[in-house]
Amino acid sequence: MTRPLRLHPDRLFPADAGTRDIARRLYGSVKDLPIISPHGHTDPEWFAGDAPFPDATNLFLAPDHYLYRMLYSQGVPLDRLGVPSKAGPSPADPREAWRMLASNMHLFRGTPSSMWLNHVFGEVFGFEIELSAETADLYFDRIGEALQSPAFRPRALFERFNIELLATTESPTDDLRHHKAMRASGWKGRVVTAYRPDPVIDAEHEDFRASLSRFGELTGQDVESWSGYLQAHRMRRAAFMEMGATSTDHGHPTAATADLSLADAEALFRKLLSADFSPADAELFRAQMLTEMARMSLDDGLVMQIHPGSFRNHNAGLFARYGRDKGADIPTRTDYVRALKPLLDRFGNERGLSVIVFTLDESSYARELAPLAGHYPVLKLGPAWWFHDSPEGMRRFREQTTETAGFYNTVGFNDDTRAFLSIPARHDVARRIDAGFLARLVAEHRLSEDDAHETAVDLAYNLPKRAYKLDEPARTPAAA
Amino acid sequence: MTRPLRLHPDRLFPADAGTRDIARRLYGSVKDLPIISPHGHTDPEWFAGDAPFPDATNLFLAPDHYLYRMLYSQGVPLDRLGVPSKAGPSPADPREAWRMLASNMHLFRGTPSSMWLNHVFGEVFGFEIELSAETADLYFDRIGEALQSPAFRPRALFERFNIELLATTESPTDDLRHHKAMRASGWKGRVVTAYRPDPVIDAEHEDFRASLSRFGELTGQDVESWSGYLQAHRMRRAAFMEMGATSTDHGHPTAATADLSLADAEALFRKLLSADFSPADAELFRAQMLTEMARMSLDDGLVMQIHPGSFRNHNAGLFARYGRDKGADIPTRTDYVRALKPLLDRFGNERGLSVIVFTLDESSYARELAPLAGHYPVLKLGPAWWFHDSPEGMRRFREQTTETAGFYNTVGFNDDTRAFLSIPARHDVARRIDAGFLARLVAEHRLSEDDAHETAVDLAYNLPKRAYKLDEPARTPAAA
Amino acid sequence: MTRPLRLHPDRLFPADAGTRDIARRLYGSVKDLPIISPHGHTDPEWFAGDAPFPDATNLFLAPDHYLYRMLYSQGVPLDRLGVPSKAGPSPADPREAWRMLASNMHLFRGTPSSMWLNHVFGEVFGFEIELSAETADLYFDRIGEALQSPAFRPRALFERFNIELLATTESPTDDLRHHKAMRASGWKGRVVTAYRPDPVIDAEHEDFRASLSRFGELTGQDVESWSGYLQAHRMRRAAFMEMGATSTDHGHPTAATADLSLADAEALFRKLLSADFSPADAELFRAQMLTEMARMSLDDGLVMQIHPGSFRNHNAGLFARYGRDKGADIPTRTDYVRALKPLLDRFGNERGLSVIVFTLDESSYARELAPLAGHYPVLKLGPAWWFHDSPEGMRRFREQTTETAGFYNTVGFNDDTRAFLSIPARHDVARRIDAGFLARLVAEHRLSEDDAHETAVDLAYNLPKRAYKLDEPARTPAAA
Structure with a gap:
């Protein structure tokens, strides 16, 4: 089943109508301010080398312990998710790993991971349907293509x-x-x-x-x-x-x-x-x-x-x-x-x-x-x-x-x-x-x-x- | 003072009207699902023997530590509440014990015990007025009668x-x-x-x-x-x-x-x-x-x-x-x-x-x-x-x-x-x-x-x- | 910038309109009840001697650790806030100390201190504009005058x-x-x-x-x-x-x-x-x-x-x-x-x-x-x-x-x-x-x-x- 992906403009605001109106106004005055990120763990090599990111799995899944730990908690081995071990790179095919994530998106209901992912899928990649088992390949392909374009360099x-x-x-x-x-x-x-x-x-x-x-x-x-x-x-x-x-x-x-x-x-x-x-x-x-x-x-x-x-x-x-x-x-x-x-x-x-x-x-x-x-x-x-x-x-x-x-x-x-x-x-x-x-x-x-x-x-x-x-x-x- | 007992269909849903509408719809899809109770402490003898429960006090009060501990915390001795001791059965008259509960129902305001009791009183026994000092005997008698009928066997x-x-x-x-x-x-x-x-x-x-x-x-x-x-x-x-x-x-x-x-x-x-x-x-x-x-x-x-x-x-x-x-x-x-x-x-x-x-x-x-x-x-x-x-x-x-x-x-x-x-x-x-x-x-x-x-x-x-x-x-x- | 001081009659009630109506009714039945204060730390000498309080700083700021600790946490020395030390009374001029508080009222946004202060300013002293750098002297003077009148004795x-x-x-x-x-x-x-x-x-x-x-x-x-x-x-x-x-x-x-x-x-x-x-x-x-x-x-x-x-x-x-x-x-x-x-x-x-x-x-x-x-x-x-x-x-x-x-x-x-x-x-x-x-x-x-x-x-x-x-x-x- 394919479902639309929508980032509602009022998301995360309190439900009460009067309070929501105020929140909307307050958010309006900050939403476009520049981002100050004074503490984090991005890799400086990305910005030094400006090389393209490889594919959806290596961009999103393999480095994100929020995502793979949840799949692991439900019995999916890390080896199937693109996560490297001490012995070397993961034996998983990136597309197969991506399908595994896609078919388990229900595990992330109510978690910030699903909000972050959907934000990126919608705002950065322009998807209008949700990631699911049915759309896994579409996502993998479109993301892969986009990453090759200059606009998606670090x-x-x-x-x-x-x-x-x-x-x-x-x-x-x-x-x-x-x-x-x-x-x-x-x-x-x-x-x-x-x-x-x-x-x-x-x-x-x-x-x-x-x-x-x-x-x-x-x-x-x-x-x-x-x-x-x-x-x-x-x-x-x-x-x-x-x-x-x-x-x-x-x-x-x-x-x-x-x-x-x-x-x-x-x-x-x-x-x-x-x-x-x-x-x-x-x-x-x-x-x-x-x-x-x-x-x-x-x-x-x-x-x-x-x-x-x-x-x-x-x-x-x-x-x-x-x-x-x-x-x-x-x-x-x-x-x-x-x-x-x-x-x-x-x-x-x-x-x-x-x-x-x-x-x-x-x-x-x-x-x-x-x-x-x-x-x-x-x-x-x-x-x-x-x-x-x-x-x-x-x-x-x-x-x-x-x-x-x-x-x-x-x-x-x-x-x-x-x-x-x-x-x-x-x-x-x-x-x-x-x-x-x-x-x-x-x-x-x-x-x-x-x-x-x-x-x-x-x-x-x-x-x-x-x-x-x-x-x-x-x-x-x-x-x- | 006798007050009506009402189980509001929207009870426990958030007050905000829009959220409540959603909650009502979600609840609608689960309210009639069968009960799965995979962990509890009911007595298997009830279902093996299928004997009638004795009376309101012995059904509700004497075995329920949620209820008698609250009365006890306000100075009511357990001996007056039908609770057996190591020396043997309680000396309390079950009707008197029931009256003690009934006249202290204000202690349970805002507690789950009052919600559970009222649910049982309303849904299982069909009461339409609240339990109170005034209605204690009415409750005790009607529950006692009901428990003798086949429909109230375990x-x-x-x-x-x-x-x-x-x-x-x-x-x-x-x-x-x-x-x-x-x-x-x-x-x-x-x-x-x-x-x-x-x-x-x-x-x-x-x-x-x-x-x-x-x-x-x-x-x-x-x-x-x-x-x-x-x-x-x-x-x-x-x-x-x-x-x-x-x-x-x-x-x-x-x-x-x-x-x-x-x-x-x-x-x-x-x-x-x-x-x-x-x-x-x-x-x-x-x-x-x-x-x-x-x-x-x-x-x-x-x-x-x-x-x-x-x-x-x-x-x-x-x-x-x-x-x-x-x-x-x-x-x-x-x-x-x-x-x-x-x-x-x-x-x-x-x-x-x-x-x-x-x-x-x-x-x-x-x-x-x-x-x-x-x-x-x-x-x-x-x-x-x-x-x-x-x-x-x-x-x-x-x-x-x-x-x-x-x-x-x-x-x-x-x-x-x-x-x-x-x-x-x-x-x-x-x-x-x-x-x-x-x-x-x-x-x-x-x-x-x-x-x-x-x-x-x-x-x-x-x-x-x-x-x-x-x-x-x-x-x-x-x-x- | 001078802003009006308003104690909204619905303050602190839940935002949801229906819940707020109920809260208003409940509050209505208790708001005028006498105050029972069975535990506190006021000074009995105030009521024994009934002497006037000295000035705004010595009434509000110097004895209230809720207030001066917040200013202290932002780098203001206690000596500038009228707080006495073991060596003796504070060297601060009370008016200067008051100005320091007044120009830092933003630190108290969202704290009970700001609610308490505004309640006193509005209800007890009749102020209709907020305390700020601009109104510091006005406040200090009007409070000082009021404290000399019999109506403000303990x-x-x-x-x-x-x-x-x-x-x-x-x-x-x-x-x-x-x-x-x-x-x-x-x-x-x-x-x-x-x-x-x-x-x-x-x-x-x-x-x-x-x-x-x-x-x-x-x-x-x-x-x-x-x-x-x-x-x-x-x-x-x-x-x-x-x-x-x-x-x-x-x-x-x-x-x-x-x-x-x-x-x-x-x-x-x-x-x-x-x-x-x-x-x-x-x-x-x-x-x-x-x-x-x-x-x-x-x-x-x-x-x-x-x-x-x-x-x-x-x-x-x-x-x-x-x-x-x-x-x-x-x-x-x-x-x-x-x-x-x-x-x-x-x-x-x-x-x-x-x-x-x-x-x-x-x-x-x-x-x-x-x-x-x-x-x-x-x-x-x-x-x-x-x-x-x-x-x-x-x-x-x-x-x-x-x-x-x-x-x-x-x-x-x-x-x-x-x-x-x-x-x-x-x-x-x-x-x-x-x-x-x-x-x-x-x-x-x-x-x-x-x-x-x-x-x-x-x-x-x-x-x-x-x-x-x-x-x-x-x-x-x-x-x-």
């Missing part, structure tokens, strides 16, 4: 999407060659990097030792000495800032921070290098490094992002065969009040530091995060993240944080995605949900419509620019 | 309620005589059992040793040896399957699982039998047994249900005098991410195993359970349970699980009740709430109405049949 | 606000002189005290030793002996009851209770006095004292309130400079099920005891608190507290507790404030939110409108009077 899409700024995320061991190539090419698209040092901080990461060696090579520092190790961080941060970075990012299992003496920090570092360390040692080192990163941020001005609370690689069998980031990362209960205290005791009242905190544990929104951000000058709240980057998730974020932290201790939207084509769809969802939330406040006479308009624009555009220091004169020439 | 009600299948829950030490008698009687009602081995697994259960003896007698196994004990489980599972069982059920204090070596499991079992064991030993044994049950399910195909997180018998004084299941079980914070890992590491990627997980800790819906069920092939989410089997509770379940797990990693509704007459009321509430939730998605243009119709039918009928393997050809002849 | 406002009863909160070491003076003055306003013994119970409180000495002086007891210490509590409780107290209040870091033997309690007390104690000792002592307080309540009839779960003075630097209660108290995850068990095992089934429990951890509403209060005769649920005393917070409280605990295990509203002028605003918000919640139940046909009217009046007026024993014949002459 840079062309970047411009078409009205992206004012896009940040990627790299490891300190990345030589930033794609960012350099982009700049050398003279292309005007503003793509910057962000400093994510987890591989050289997390001693439990499978690549820790190899990353550390590479870290030493790139910086010429003795990274087996504590002072050399810290100096290497300073150098790579500076190098990242030359490629436009205004932020760092830290994806630790918990939000723990520590504030050890120099001697204790040094001894701990030596212990980690000896490889004779416990999980508690590794945790304490990650905790200490957040405080070290904060100290460096006070010097160089980089905004810190903390993304804690994911139990990575939960599925042992899958990890052994397919490696990381395969949809098997599961959120855990996360404490902030005790975890952040050492860092806050040291730097919480600094006005020159900015730390953006995220959570996968919504129970902390009203209980911990809004009260912390509503008090400490250094703290801001990142938007609803990952599993919660969804209509209901975003609504809960606003409902549970606004009354204590207000809107102005939040930082606007992050798409946080490597699904490049979904970026406009994701920002559009955020703008619609914020418009709907503000519209409810207006309809309940808790906020004037004038104030709501101003706030809507701030959430969509001004707050991310300010929070990520994107409108400040850059400290390094290259960031302009 | 089997007649079963048929009138349009129940396609009803599962009861029995201990391994139950000889299943009522199920056997039912089958022998030639009655066509499909009532099956389910295997709930807690009394022979939980060494802290007050009947553990006695249950174990009985377990040995029934199976002829040496249940004091580890292999004999496991073999006894296999034999009782097979016997339960002969009485139609398609599932097991496990009501542990936590969701902990373990995967011990054979030697360690055996040693632990011996320790428990020595009675010289710690609470941690008992917990580890329950954890190990979940993994053992999963292993057996891979062989015999029974679906596992895990109902963790209730702190049983919290009120020490009440437990001493009245025993278990007296409304004093309190939910606790429950971890799933670490707890389930040992079992999932062993069997999480099996396609021949199905584990349905429940929770009393709603904070785990979006954080842990939806991400786990949205990834692992073996996991499905049971519906909102116990305290959360209520309009707001069900809404939160859908709002917090759908965006990550979708609808198709859930299993439809369980009434989980021993209040037989409330079964249609409870399924009706679930169908109305799901219709309302789907209607909101349609009204917000997040789902087409066609897809919503299909999903509504799946939630009400197809998913429970599939999840509990009720439409599969049975592996044992008796289950047909 | 007692006149008390009467204008239609307050039937107001409870303040004092330490056992307070000599209650202001309460005595009030009574001696012949003023008819009913202002009573409440017994908050934290400073003589919490050995980690910075004033513990000094408070203990004062406690001994006031009572003439040897408070370094366990029996003398307990006797001193009994005496101060009696003295508080003479000043109208009907309740005690306990603000511990957790909800832990204990039930030690006499010998163990005595030994623990000696250890605390030796000053050679661990945090765990201090915690155990607080836990034991809750049980001791319950035992005394059984004798003297005082209602217990437990307000647990705040991590006090989280910001070490701020605490060192400005002291306690400066907006740096952060909620923590709070367990009730295990924490309350020792007290409940001892006294949970008493009908002569009443314990009102509060939480800052909303995840405990549906999981722990509603099930506990829906079972134990001694337990009632306090209203949404502190960070959750807000429109969304109150809604969540009702949505998450009503289905299990009903309305009648809750105790109506507490304003819990030291912002005297905001008391009518806060009660008005609570009445509107409850009207809106009840209206939704009526609109969804879950409650009749007659029952909703009765319930609305109970929540606004009857339940607080009953729960705090304000309509019982007093046991002491002074309480009448």
Whole structure:
């Protein structure tokens, strides 16, 4: 059965007619604002090389763990979905993999994935019928053709999407060659990097030792000495800032921070290098490094992002065969009040530091995060993240944080995605949900419509620019 | 004051007129579907013997901890409510107990109990005025009379309620005589059992040793040896399957699982039998047994249900005098991410195993359970349970699980009740709430109405049949 | 830009027209009921001395941590906001501080603070334009003038606000002189005290030793002996009851209770006095004292309130400079099920005891608190507290507790404030939110409108009077 694909202009607005009218007006003032994407995981090589994307499966399905984890949960093997394993590329025929997705679209009913996909199918590729078993081949063929045309190259899409700024995320061991190539090419698209040092901080990461060696090579520092190790961080941060970075990012299992003496920090570092360390040692080192990163941020001005609370690689069998980031990362209960205290005791009242905190544990929104951000000058709240980057998730974020932290201790939207084509769809969802939330406040006479308009624009555009220091004169020439 | 009793046809639908219209249409397509009740606690003797229920108090009040715990919380002694104690039957006159309920109906405003009761009073008994102090006797008399008529016998009600299948829950030490008698009687009602081995697994259960003896007698196994004990489980599972069982059920204090070596499991079992064991030993044994049950399910195909997180018998004084299941079980914070890992590491990627997980800790819906069920092939989410089997509770379940797990990693509704007459009321509430939730998605243009119709039918009928393997050809002849 | 200030008559009601009509009717029956304020932190000296309040900054901003913490979170130093430090009064000019607030009102969009302020500005001071940078001086001047007039003295406002009863909160070491003076003055306003013994119970409180000495002086007891210490509590409780107290209040870091033997309690007390104690000792002592307080309540009839779960003075630097209660108290995850068990095992089934429990951890509403209060005769649920005393917070409280605990295990509203002028605003918000919640139940046909009217009046007026024993014949002459 073939069904029409329609992106209703009122989608995601509250159903009540009066509230919807207000939402429509608020959304009208933000829908065409440029996209600021200050945190995400697109591949800089796309913009450096500007090569065409290969086909629908390799564009949409194989890299998107939101999609293939859902199919996997219903018993479809990853090998049939185009997902590469440690042994090499997937044995699946891309067209067959695409058909598998197409015939299981009912699994995504009520999920953000279906909204994002339909947005892309309708807005970017112009489809007017839904993806289904019947239309799988039509989709696969038309998408394949389109991708060969110049209008669907990464840079062309970047411009078409009205992206004012896009940040990627790299490891300190990345030589930033794609960012350099982009700049050398003279292309005007503003793509910057962000400093994510987890591989050289997390001693439990499978690549820790190899990353550390590479870290030493790139910086010429003795990274087996504590002072050399810290100096290497300073150098790579500076190098990242030359490629436009205004932020760092830290994806630790918990939000723990520590504030050890120099001697204790040094001894701990030596212990980690000896490889004779416990999980508690590794945790304490990650905790200490957040405080070290904060100290460096006070010097160089980089905004810190903390993304804690994911139990990575939960599925042992899958990890052994397919490696990381395969949809098997599961959120855990996360404490902030005790975890952040050492860092806050040291730097919480600094006005020159900015730390953006995220959570996968919504129970902390009203209980911990809004009260912390509503008090400490250094703290801001990142938007609803990952599993919660969804209509209901975003609504809960606003409902549970606004009354204590207000809107102005939040930082606007992050798409946080490597699904490049979904970026406009994701920002559009955020703008619609914020418009709907503000519209409810207006309809309940808790906020004037004038104030709501101003706030809507701030959430969509001004707050991310300010929070990520994107409108400040850059400290390094290259960031302009 | 006497007030009319009205069951409004639009009850529980969202108030917004447009959304309500959609909900009405969706509900229309499911309201008359047969009831599938794959998990509950009705007494098989009712259907085996088909004896009349005694009176209103003994039918509604004395066995329903939802009702008497609320009266108890306001200072009414259980002895006045018909609730039996360990010393014997209640000293209360049933009519007096009924009057006590009737004159306190305001306590139930806004609770599901009042909706369930009113549904039964109106739909099953035809009352058109509300229960109150003034109408207490009228109710007591009319219900008493009705219960003597053939139309109110258990089997007649079963048929009138349009129940396609009803599962009861029995201990391994139950000889299943009522199920056997039912089958022998030639009655066509499909009532099956389910295997709930807690009394022979939980060494802290007050009947553990006695249950174990009985377990040995029934199976002829040496249940004091580890292999004999496991073999006894296999034999009782097979016997339960002969009485139609398609599932097991496990009501542990936590969701902990373990995967011990054979030697360690055996040693632990011996320790428990020595009675010289710690609470941690008992917990580890329950954890190990979940993994053992999963292993057996891979062989015999029974679906596992895990109902963790209730702190049983919290009120020490009440437990001493009245025993278990007296409304004093309190939910606790429950971890799933670490707890389930040992079992999932062993069997999480099996396609021949199905584990349905429940929770009393709603904070785990979006954080842990939806991400786990949205990834692992073996996991499905049971519906909102116990305290959360209520309009707001069900809404939160859908709002917090759908965006990550979708609808198709859930299993439809369980009434989980021993209040037989409330079964249609409870399924009706679930169908109305799901219709309302789907209607909101349609009204917000997040789902087409066609897809919503299909999903509504799946939630009400197809998913429970599939999840509990009720439409599969049975592996044992008796289950047909 | 100057904008009109309007308090819309329908504010906070649900947007749906039909539901709003019902809410309007329900609110109509409660809006003019007298205010019962059984728990709060106003200063009894205001009513004893009836001196005029000084100016807008000292009335609104400097004492209100909701306001200045938000400004502080955005980088405004407390010294610029009129907040006194340990070193003495604030160096800020009150008018300058007021301008700082006025020009940052956008920070409060969507927060209850903005609703409360606007209510006071509009209803109490008659402003018809919003506070902003442009109107800061106008506001400061007009408020300053008004405060000098007799109509704005504390007692006149008390009467204008239609307050039937107001409870303040004092330490056992307070000599209650202001309460005595009030009574001696012949003023008819009913202002009573409440017994908050934290400073003589919490050995980690910075004033513990000094408070203990004062406690001994006031009572003439040897408070370094366990029996003398307990006797001193009994005496101060009696003295508080003479000043109208009907309740005690306990603000511990957790909800832990204990039930030690006499010998163990005595030994623990000696250890605390030796000053050679661990945090765990201090915690155990607080836990034991809750049980001791319950035992005394059984004798003297005082209602217990437990307000647990705040991590006090989280910001070490701020605490060192400005002291306690400066907006740096952060909620923590709070367990009730295990924490309350020792007290409940001892006294949970008493009908002569009443314990009102509060939480800052909303995840405990549906999981722990509603099930506990829906079972134990001694337990009632306090209203949404502190960070959750807000429109969304109150809604969540009702949505998450009503289905299990009903309305009648809750105790109506507490304003819990030291912002005297905001008391009518806060009660008005609570009445509107409850009207809106009840209206939704009526609109969804879950409650009749007659029952909703009765319930609305109970929540606004009857339940607080009953729960705090304000309509019982007093046991002491002074309480009448």
